[in-house]
Amino acid sequence: MAENDYPVLAVRDTIIFPHMVVPLFVGRDQSLRAVQAASEAQQPLLIVAQKEAEIQEPGPEDLYSVGTLAAVSRVLRIPDGSTSVLIEGRQRAQIDEFTQTRPYLRARATPLLSIETARPPVLEALMRACLALFEKCVHLSQNLPEEALVTAMNADEPGWLADVIASTLNLPIAQRQEILETLEPSVRLQRLSILLAKEVEVLELENKIQTQVQEEVEKNQREYLLREQMRVIQSELGEMDTQM
Structure with missing residues (x-):
């Protein structure tokens, strides 16, 4: 494969940043193949988010153009049929062009460096x-x-x-x-x-509302207990009056 040509892992509902070390659960066939290709070639995996999470088999047009190059640290098969992949985000990358769509996605990408400036x-x-x-x-x-x-x-x-x-x-x-x-x-x-x-x-604001609700609940509970105590006392007094 050409230099800077990477297997692409499309992910849903998450963005992987550099420095992140996280497990990803992979189940789709094209995703498993991409992970396997990166692992066997000992090269980075290009992780890119889908624009729409509902798409089951995303193509190039369904992905953002900037993703993260990540190292595959561990691949673990799960009994339910999925695969847990421990990845470590390394560097941002801009997709230049997709070089393969089947049986898994591959793309040529340019690593992106943060624009470091002086620290005033x-x-x-x-x-x-x-x-x-x-x-x-x-x-x-x-x-x-x-x-x-x-x-x-x-x-x-x-x-x-x-x-x-x-x-x-x-x-x-x-x-x-x-x-x-x-x-x-x-x-x-x-x-x-x-x-x-x-x-x-x-x-x-959320904590303030929760505190107010909790105080109201506790107040109602105290009032309920007092009413129950009064009811029991009145019942006892009523029985005593009957006996007298």
Whole structure:
């Protein structure tokens, strides 16, 4: 195969970022063949998101043009017939052209480098602001793992920090893809700071509503118990009056 020609794994409802180490469950025949080809050739797998998750056999026109080159670390067969593939995201890549569609997709792609710039104080401030907002999100949310916060705190590069946050937040696929396609780390962080601020606002409101509901439930329970106690007392008093 030509240089920079990679097996393509189309994925649904997820975006793989550089630095991510995640298991993917693969069941479609063309996906299994792509994983097998990458594993046997010991070459990166180009992971690209589908535009529409419902499409069962995606073609070139059904995929975004930017994906992530990933190393295949482990392939494990599952009893239900699917395959678990442990992958490690390495680098963004732009698809130049598809070179094969059957029995699995292959594409020639150009690896993309983040547009690294000097780190002026404003960029350091942006990193700290995003990290602080992300920490708030993790503490307010029941769905964001503490491990993600630890990873973010250890991310010493602006682009890496942005990718960690983007991969953890529950964002629509289109928004994640937009961040994947943004090569300048400072722009990624600026976009994420806006999304994080909105998420914090929503989570704070959600927690406030949950607290109010819980207080109302507890109040109703207390009132119910008091009414039951009064009913029992009145019943006992009634029996005593009858006996007298």
